Amino acid sequence: MRAVASKSRMGSRGRPEQSRAAILRAAVREFAREGIAGARTDAIARAAGVNKALLYYYFKDKEALYEAVIDQVFGGLTANVHEVLARRLPPRAKILAYVGAHFDYVASNPLYPPIVHGELMRARRGSTPQFERIVKQYFRPLFTKIAEVLRDGQATGDFRQVDPMHFIPSMIAVIVFYFSSVAPVMRLMTGINPMVPERLAQRRASVLDFISAALFTHPAQQPEGEPK
Amino acid sequence: MRAVASKSRMGSRGRPEQSRAAILRAAVREFAREGIAGARTDAIARAAGVNKALLYYYFKDKEALYEAVIDQVFGGLTANVHEVLARRLPPRAKILAYVGAHFDYVASNPLYPPIVHGELMRARRGSTPQFERIVKQYFRPLFTKIAEVLRDGQATGDFRQVDPMHFIPSMIAVIVFYFSSVAPVMRLMTGINPMVPERLAQRRASVLDFISAALFTHPAQQPEGEPK
DNA sequence: ATAATCTAACTAACTGGTTACTTAAGTTGT
DNA sequence: ACAACTTAAGTAACCAGTTAGTTAGATTAT
Numbered sequence: 001m002r003a004v005a006s007k008s009r010m011g012s013r014g015r016p017e018q019s020r021a022a023i024l025r026a027a028v029r030e031f032a033r034e035g036i037a038g039a040r041t042d043a044i045a046r047a048a049g050v051n052k053a054l055l056y057y058y059f060k061d062k063e064a065l066y067e068a069v070i071d072q073v074f075g076g077l078t079a080n081v082h083e084v085l086a087r088r089l090p091p092r093a094k095i096l097a098y099v100g101a102h103f104d105y106v107a108s109n110p111l112y113p114p115i116v117h118g119e120l121m122r123a124r125r126g127s128t129p130q131f132e133r134i135v136k137q138y139f140r141p142l143f144t145k146i147a148e149v150l151r152d153g154q155a156t157g158d159f160r161q162v163d164p165m166h167f168i169p170s171m172i173a174v175i176v177f178y179f180s181s182v183a184p185v186m187r188l189m190t191g192i193n194p195m196v197p198e199r200l201a202q203r204r205a206s207v208l209d210f211i212s213a214a215l216f217t218h219p220a221q222q223p224e225g226e227p228k
Numbered sequence: 229m230r231a232v233a234s235k236s237r238m239g240s241r242g243r244p245e246q247s248r249a250a251i252l253r254a255a256v257r258e259f260a261r262e263g264i265a266g267a268r269t270d271a272i273a274r275a276a277g278v279n280k281a282l283l284y285y286y287f288k289d290k291e292a293l294y295e296a297v298i299d300q301v302f303g304g305l306t307a308n309v310h311e312v313l314a315r316r317l318p319p320r321a322k323i324l325a326y327v328g329a330h331f332d333y334v335a336s337n338p339l340y341p342p343i344v345h346g347e348l349m350r351a352r353r354g355s356t357p358q359f360e361r362i363v364k365q366y367f368r369p370l371f372t373k374i375a376e377v378l379r380d381g382q383a384t385g386d387f388r389q390v391d392p393m394h395f396i397p398s399m400i401a402v403i404v405f406y407f408s409s410v411a412p413v414m415r416l417m418t419g420i421n422p423m424v425p426e427r428l429a430q431r432r433a434s435v436l437d438f439i440s441a442a443l444f445t446h447p448a449q450q451p452e453g454e455p456k
Numbered sequence: 457a458t459a460a461t462c463t464a465a466c467t468a469a470c471t472g473g474t475t476a477c478t479t480a481a482g483t484t485g486t
Numbered sequence: 487a488c489a490a491c492t493t494a495a496g497t498a499a500c501c502a503g504t505t506a507g508t509t510a511g512a513t514t515a516t
Contacts, residue, residue, distance in 0.1 A: 016465065033353045038265030041502060051467045056503065114349060121342060123412035125261045135416045143417065160441065165418070166434035169410040170402045177401030184351035188363045189371065190393070206394035213388065214442040244490060269476060279492055284477065 020058050022048040027069050032111035035118050036066055067130060070119055073112045074138040080105045085145045091153030092216065098146065099211055100204070102175050107200050113180035143168060159215050167215070174210055178203055248286050250276040255297050260339035263346050264294055295358060298347055301340045302366040308333045313373045319381030320444065326374065327439055328432070330403050335428050341408035371396060387443050399439055406431055 026047035030039045041062055045052040059065040084101040087094065106113055123131045146168050153159035183194045192199060254275035258267045269290055273280040287293040312329040315322065334341055351359040374396050381387035411422040420427060 019465080035263050035265055035349065037263055040500095042500095052502090053468085053504080054466060057465075062502065114352070117345065117349075117409060120409045120412055121263065121345075123416070124342070127412065127416055131412075132416060135413060139413055140417060162437070163430075163434060165414075166431060167438070169405060169414075170435070170438050173401040173405030173409075174398045177397060177405065181345060181348045181401075182397040184348055184355065184359075185363060185367055186393075186397075188351070188355055188360060189368060202391075203394060206391060207398070209390070210395070210398050210442050214438050247491080268474095280476095281478085281493085282491070285491080290476065 019048070019050055019054065023050060023055060023058060023065070024068060024072065027065050028072070028111055028115065031066060031069055031118065032114045035114075036122065039066075041065075069115060070134065073109075073115050074134060076109065077102070077105055077112070078138050078142060081142065082145065085142075085149070091149055091156060091158050094149050095146075095153065095159075095215065096208060096212070098149070099171065099175060099208060102172070103204050103207055106176060106179050107204070110179050110183075110195060113176050116176075117180050146171075153215075158217060160217055162215065170214075171211055174207055178207075247276075247278055247282065251278060251283060251286060251293070252296060252300060255293050256300065256339055256343065259294060259297055259346065260342045263342075264350065267294075269293075297343060298362065301337075301343050302362060304337065305330070305333055305340070306366050306370060309370065310373065313370075313377070319377055319384060319386050322377050323374075323381065323387075323443065324436060324440070326377070327399065327403060327436060330400070331432050331435055334404060334407050335432070338407050338411075338423060341404050344404075345408050374399075381443075386445060388445055390443065395443070398442075402435055402438055406435075 023044065026044045027039075029047060030044045034040070034043075039062070041055055042052055044065070045055055055065060059068065081098060081101050084097045085094070087097065089097060119131070119134070122128070143164075147164040150159060150162070150164045150167065154161060178194070186192060186194045194200075194203075251272065254272045255267075257275060258272045262268070262271075267290070269283055270280060272293075273283055283293065287296065309326060309329050312325045313322065315325065317325060347359070347362070350356070371392075375392040378387060378390070378392045378395065382389060406422070414420060414422045422428075422431075
């Protein structure tokens, strides 16, 4: 009767990958909003439009679902950012490209910073083997690459003599903090929606300006947008 | 009948303030480590060396206890920081004094940043009247005072033309991020304990250097410690 | 072709452990 | 007498995870 379009194995309701993806997407939202302890599997299932038992059909337990979320978040970031760091660019341009890419990634995935932060909080109270994996797989390579760029720029005289071990975290703080912390306060203090494109562009320019001033030896020509 | 040897386990302990304070201190630890959803009232009572019913004797419920914690955290910060901001100092010295004071406050209360962050996360998913109070009472005055200093410094030509609305959050990000996020990663990546006095001094110098470079128009004489 | 059978995908309803919070009756120091 | 506690038992809600199925398309046998 029915010409089967795809080779995919179907269930009673349709594309299984679609269901899995819906669950993951809902889990990202829920974990971002409520944190790992506050997230409710019932809420995830409801948001995904799926029975709760299906969560356990696709994922061993809440923890496994959380880890899938974590991998999606970090995987996306490193894919984006490493591509930029692999380009052949002079140190200044490369750092600005990296900062811009990192900013753009979190700006278009504003749910991710709270998730990352949640994971860091978890690591505070006892490092799991899971967290060691994340550090090895995602943090360390990123850190190493950026540290290289910093050393290059210092060698050419473009960058001030900063300690990468402290400078890199400060830089990331400036990039990410807006999304993980500033937004709600700003919304309440100014009435402005901080996630609207115009504000995001403003913030982006401000971040690039801040980091340029903190790192470059001499004032530097404008990067791309006008600084503010 | 029974000569009570110890300072007594049962009944009145004399100073009620002491019990209340013990509960609050334990609550700070628990909320910092586990977040608001993850915190367990049983754990707080046990850590305070007090029966769980006593929590409810002093605090209406978990939420009220949490709010008491929040007020302690923010109250302490503003007390410390406003004192510095009220001093008669030239803009550069005042900003550096503020950053130093803010840093010192969180460095000697490393449990506070996670609590603040938890509160901000909570505000993300729907602003409570409680959070509005916090913004009005703590955030807005602090923001206003720092913005004044920035304007002063810009008027004297000491500071670059930055937008306070973006610069202030970035500055706070650099101050706080180490405690709320970097520490666990650093411990795992380098094996170094990030909270040891030597590292803290290093971090402090680095933060002052970073912010000075980002804000001051010309390189500036060294603030107090040597920059790194 | 058709019926029988298989299997992945999915659901409604439940289970049992956990957790915030309460109650009531008593103890102790001032 | 009164405020500051302790003890112990309990309740109701909540919530992660399970169970025992149902459904629909795919495969196989006839």
